Amino acid sequence: xxxxxxxxxxxxxxxxxxxxxxxxxxxxxxxxxxxxxxxxxxxxxxxxxxxxxxxxxxxxxxxxxxxxxxxxxxxxxxxxxxxxxxxxxxxxxxxxxxxxxxxxxxxxxxxxxxxxxxxxxxxxxxxxxxxxxxxxxxxxxxxxxxxxxxxxxxxxxxxxxxxxxx
Numbered sequence: 138x139x140x141x142x143x144x145x146x147x148x149x150x151x152x153x154x155x156x157x158x159x160x161x162x163x164x165x166x167x168x169x170x171x172x173x174x175x176x177x178x179x180x181x182x183x184x185x186x187x188x189x190x191x192x193x194x195x196x197x198x199x200x201x202x203x204x205x206x207x208x209x210x211x212x213x214x215x216x217x218x219x220x221x222x223x224x225x226x227x228x229x230x231x232x233x234x235x236x237x238x239x240x241x242x243x244x245x246x247x248x249x250x251x252x253x254x255x256x257x258x259x260x261x262x263x264x265x266x267x268x269x270x271x272x273x274x275x276x277x278x279x280x281x282x283x284x285x286x287x288x289x290x291x292x293x294x295x296x297x298x299x300x301x302x303x
Contacts (some may be wrong), residue, residue, distance in 0.1 A: 145209045147172070148216030156203045162196075163187045165203035166213060174214035174244045178273075185272030188245035189213050195252040197245075197271075214244035217251065226289040227251055236285030238276035246272050250286045259290055 140155040147170060154169045166175050166189070178186030180199045187199040190212040217225045227247050230236065237243045246269060253260060253268035260268060265286045266279065274282060284300065291298035 141204050143203050143207050145206050145211055147211045148213060154203075158202065158204055160203045161199055162189070162201045162203045162206050163198040165206075166198060166211075169203075172213050172215050176241055176244055178241070178245075182271075183273065184242070184245075185249060186242055186245040188248040188272060190248055190252055193252075193255075195249050195271075212248070212251075214247060217247060225251075226292040227254070227286070230285035230288035230292070231282075234281050234284040234288050236277065236282045242272060242274045242276075246274065246282060250289065253286070254290055254293060258294060260286070262287070 138157045141158055142153065143156055143165070144151065144153040146152070147166070152170060154165065156165055156169070163175055163177055166172050167177070175189055175198060176186035177199060178184035182197045182200045185197060187197050188195055189198045190196070191206060191209050217228060219225055224232065227250050231243060231247060249269050249272050253265065257264060257268070262283055265283050269282065269286070288298045
């Protein structure tokens, strides 16, 4: 099958490659670019493990062809750390609030939460739950994921995070 030349910006760096037109973006990211933080879960858009940020939108990269990302600006989980290598507020939130167990959904969950907080810097619990509803976690029950996102929102907004009394 003939290959197509693609170029895009991934985590701030210009990248290029030759791909078959049927190559999914998730496979291009993982196999061509060697960035394995973006996980392959269901390949049907149900789980969200492959979520990346493309041109300011959360996209499940298992349902987008690499050729469709031509010229796009993409952020993957590898691009989420601060410039000095320290954890981003979201990564810190997931760590501090125990927002992960097995970790398989975590990259996609953080990427979706990143876009959610860009769209709504101070979401309430129900807004967070709705915002991450396209991402499945089979381990945590979501409570600590919600707390992790609340923690990150507070940190980004420069306010103290206070857990709700139970």
